[in-house]
Amino acid sequence: MSILRANPSLRDTRSYLASFGPRPMPPPRPPTKPTQEVLPVVTEQPETKGALPPDVQQEPQSPVVASILNPIQRRTALVKIQAPFTDRQLESIATGMVYLEKLGLVSVIVIENNNIVKGDDGERAALVEETMRVVNALEKQGAKARPVLGAVVRLGPKPCDDESAEGRDFDVPEAHTFPSDLVHIRSALRAGEIPVLPPMALDSFCRSVRVDANDVVAALTRGMVEAAEADGRNRDANYDGSSDEVDLTPLRLMIINKEGGVPSYARSGLPHLLINLNGEYSYIHETFNSDWHGSHPTALSNLSLARTCLAYMPPTSSAVMVSHRSPSSLIANLITNKPAVSSSLPHALLQGNRKLTPHTPTLLRRGLPIRVLRTTQEIDKDKLKALLEQSFKRTLDDAPFWERLDKHLDYAIVAGDYAGAAIVTREHEPGASSRPITYLDKFAVLPSHQGDGTVDFLWVALHDESYGLGLPFSANPNGGKEGKGEGTDLVWRSRADNPVNKWYFERSSGHLRMGPWVLFWCDAEKRLQTTEGRRASAGLSYLEEWEHGRLAHWADVVNKIPSSWKK
Incomplete structure (x- = not known):
């Protein structure tokens, strides 16, 4: 019912199946000739009225059976959960995460809670507790989740980066990660578990310190894209597309908070529906009402995070900023990769549309000038x-x-x-x-x-x-x-x-x-x-x-x- 409510078009359905549908099976390898001819052993069989049943393993597999035995291809999404949330709110978020996993999108979750004071004596224990609350909420909804409490990213620019980043139109992450650092995330995904991370990073003295969750998400985005590219380069030519492997390339960035999307100057503060980051980023900053800094305190920082992450992700990827009240919107976005209401509809239809509320998600694309x-x-x-x-x-x-x-x-x-x-x-x-x-x-x-x-x-x-x-x-x-x-x-x-x-x-x-x-x-x-x-x-x-x-x-x-x- 959740999929049907998303109302996907034929093109949306084809796009979803292209990303998540069963992988095409490789052609069967020709049988190798034995070095010595072995004569078959003939044994007496009881007489039967009909032919003997064929060997099941030698019988061609039907497409239906093949699709059941080779399930949907699993892809990854990076999710930032901006706590604090009540148990009921976490339950709503976890419901959306579990539905997405059933549809083939496995979340890598990073927790953020700005109510936990930086440098406080109980800071680390509070972050671990917040991480475990999310893990427990996911498991109550039937998912398997794994807390990854050790630091996965490292502070500072990547050693191979150029000294100057002036030519880039996005903020370079203040942290980085190497493929070897992703071993715990790979292990969790391979085991069918959702990894949940606190915002921790290793400093130059190999100490685990708390950092901004945006730095962790941006570093993971870049690191997972680079690791997926390395996987493709190192993969054996006879790789058969086993469903145990999860494509590490993030297909979606999801930012779940209490404030919803980015408020729009065109809709009296209701959220933007679709943002072309390449063409609108600066203008959104210029037209951001001073009152919105109080009602949407993280909107602009999340906008910057989306621009950085989408610069590394594939062109077809998207980011969504959504309120915890709209878990069904995540499912609709996964199937259609479109905003809840099209921004190109006549303005009169947008003004009177009941779907437009303060909790309507904002979809962000890298876009074009x-x-x-x-x-x-x-x-x-x-x-x-x-x-x-x-x-x-x-x-x-x-x-x-x-x-x-x-x-x-x-x-x-x-x-x-x-x-x-x-x-x-x-x-x-x-x-x-x-x-x-x-x-x-x-x-x-x-x-x-x-x-x-x-x-x-x-x-x-x-x-x-x-x-x-x-x-x-x-x-x-x-x-x-x-x-x-x-x-x-x-x-x-x-x-x-x-x-x-x-x-x-x-x-x-x-x-x-x-x-x-x-x-x-x-x-x-x-x-x-x-x-x-x-x-x-x-x-x-x-x-x-x-x-x-x-x-x-x-x-x-x-x-x-x-x-x-x-x-």
Whole structure:
């Protein structure tokens, strides 16, 4: 039921099975020829009406039996639990951890409790007690847990690190670990146990001292990624993917606390839904309200931790900041790798959504920088062409396409090094005096970046530059107008059989079927807000003056836009 409530799409399901599904079995090795020919020994058998049953071990194994005998591939997650929690709260957290383990994600847990005073006489005993409370909570829920009370990480930068880290856009961990230091974590994972660690590290005198839990988590992230890479390099070519081995590469970073996610300037302090760390990190710091330092004291430090960890983790990995009240959100995040509510939905739907509460989790992705380009001269034509052709699986008709963009381009939004792009044009009938239509000509994301948040980041930037323009929550750092200006209706068309249409239906204000096409549009949100206010006071008609005849006009103009593809 927990999986069904996550409402995974077909793509989400495939992604989950790719990470956690049964590993493909290696092809059987050909039998080796014996050095000497051995004659079979024939023994008398009693007469039977039918043939003798075949040897079970020689009979081909059915896929169902194989999937049962070779269970889901286990992956790891790093979890920081920000105590103190009551026994009931720990029970809620442990429930989520145990469900995740059943789905194939085994947690490596680091405990943090800032209520324990540093340097106090009973500091170590208090940390051990807090660790054992978490272990006991996990075991009460049916899991096997192991306290790892010895220091696993070492203080200071890694000896092989460069002296200067100026080129990095994240904070380098203040601690490090070597593959040999992970022996206790490996042992626990191999035994099917969840390792639970206090925030301890070895100093230069080999003394075990208390450090910030963020340093331990960041050091473990880097160390586990490097150890997993070494495992892959040292693995025998005939390795058969035994399920006893756990992939040490952290697939998720989970930060469980009482305060929930990072408060958002766009939602009056309710949490951010999805954060593009590459593009939004500095802006979130700049717009962080001073009042939130009291209500969310660790939000910015956790934001920094997520950026550091995700810099070492695979691009498809994500981090989630979640309240102890939302254990089911962890399951939904594991299956879909998406926020509880999509940040690219129309703002009106986000404002009235009952899922949006102070305890809604914040999903964080490494993300890509977003740029808004205003002229075709700024566009790298070769990279954009490659992106469009890979995304649409068709051949671009170059000359007419670029000629049309030279005349009609409004702007292009580019994610990263052309991992995704949205091309917006101004369309109007020749000689017409009406206002040009803001038309989404192309929206494309490389197949390798579908599912890593690029689609949502790109659409949010598109919203901020078109139908969301003019409202405070559109002042995002995407290199565009930063929320200043007047919003415009956004119009686009899609083939009626396009599987992406379900996604478009959720994000559009309306649609109109036009033979083989579906016309979509998003109304300018600022104008909608003004209209709603006037309706409330004057009881106006639901069809406004500016809406009369616009669908017919849009359909007429859009139908005349030539195809960009070679036949």
